[in-house]
Amino acid sequence: MLQQALTSSLELLINKALSLNISALNINLVDLTKLQQKTLTIVLSELSFPISFSVDSNRILVSGLTERANCTINTSIKTLQKLKAEQQITELIKQGKLDLSGDIKVAQQFASLAENLNIDWQSELANHIGDVPTHKLVQLSKKVADKFQFAAKQIKADASEYIVHEKRLVVTRSQVEHFNHQVNEVSRQVDDISTRIANLSKQISNQ
């Protein structure tokens, strides 16, 4: 039921964002009217199930229903981030990063809706917990984000150092195989000598 948990959470988040944007007049209700009962289905290569977005009144319904899709997009999460800009759709199709079937206008209208979603999370949070805690929380988030960015930069630098310099010093697979072969050869020679010594000892004792 991962699909249902995901669609349920997405629906909650999207509609919260939508209602805030409608109040702030970022979203034109005419845009929503054009999409009434229209459905966009997205199939992501990273997920094993589809996600459908349908408009009903001033709400977006998120479900796993594929039967009602006016437009279906097959893509990846990475490409999906670029989809927010409406004009990118054609370019992404040309690049083969996006497979689209059905009414392209529906995809464009949903992309336009997503583009206009703009939320001032800071002022929204302040409405709930107050200005000072929000300020402190934002400062803390920035510090944590900076630390993560620094760590990411460091990991990236270490990784490139490893790839450029240290990887050259690392023993290759063929070298390991050659070494193993030589060890086997020495082992075989030792066995031969042992056998020979045993034979010679036997001959001496017989004399």
Added chain:
Amino acid sequence: MSAPTQNQSPDSQHTASDNTTHFGYKTIDKDDKVSMVAGVFHSVAKQYDVMNDLMSFGVHRLWKRFTIDASGVRPGNDVLDLAGGTGDLTAKFSQLVGKEGNVVLADINSSMLNVGRDKLRDKGLVQNINYVQANAQYLPFEDNTFDIVTIAFGLRNVTDKDMALRSIYRVLKPGGRLLVLEFSKPEHELLNKAYDFYSFNILPKMGELVAKDGDSYQYLAESIRMHPDQETLKTMMDNAGFEQTSYKNLTGGVVALHKGYKF
């Protein structure tokens, strides 16, 4: 309280000539079941949603979403949400079928229907929903009326399940489908034991504490155990005329979604 003993049989094993049925673990006259079940739901109606969230830790919402996703509902469809109670499925169907579609919320219990109607109206869902007080065994609709019929957590309370399934089959349009979401038999023995402990020791206490009615939740636990298991219900659907019947276990079989078509 323990699980049912072997001499207690699920409801499905009662024959047409047998005039008894089960109310939880009690064997009662068929004529009495409707009023006894009604008593349970009149009592819990107002706390029904809160109790559902508490008892299932909110997972019942995902089970219902799964049912919606499996229904294949389209704009313009006619949907019957049978034993719809407080209207969780109806709310979603109403949005998905749009203005051209129609959803009927039917329940035998007037208290549940009133709570459902108030809840849906508060949500602004008024355009395409009709409310009907109806017994699933004698559905007051013409033949071939609905594209989809759902019955979520309701079939086990019906006195004559076979008769209800035949009645549902009659009102479905050719190509229409029935979805039965109902408690069932957990797939693993360990889960079964934990579920038994939870149902008979914790659930009635929660009912007592929140809904001030431990007996109704004791009935709930008993009625779940007396309900036909996955395969039996599938066979019952086959016998009622449904085709391509199948079921999907959810949460390890605690709940199962049965689906069947009328062609």
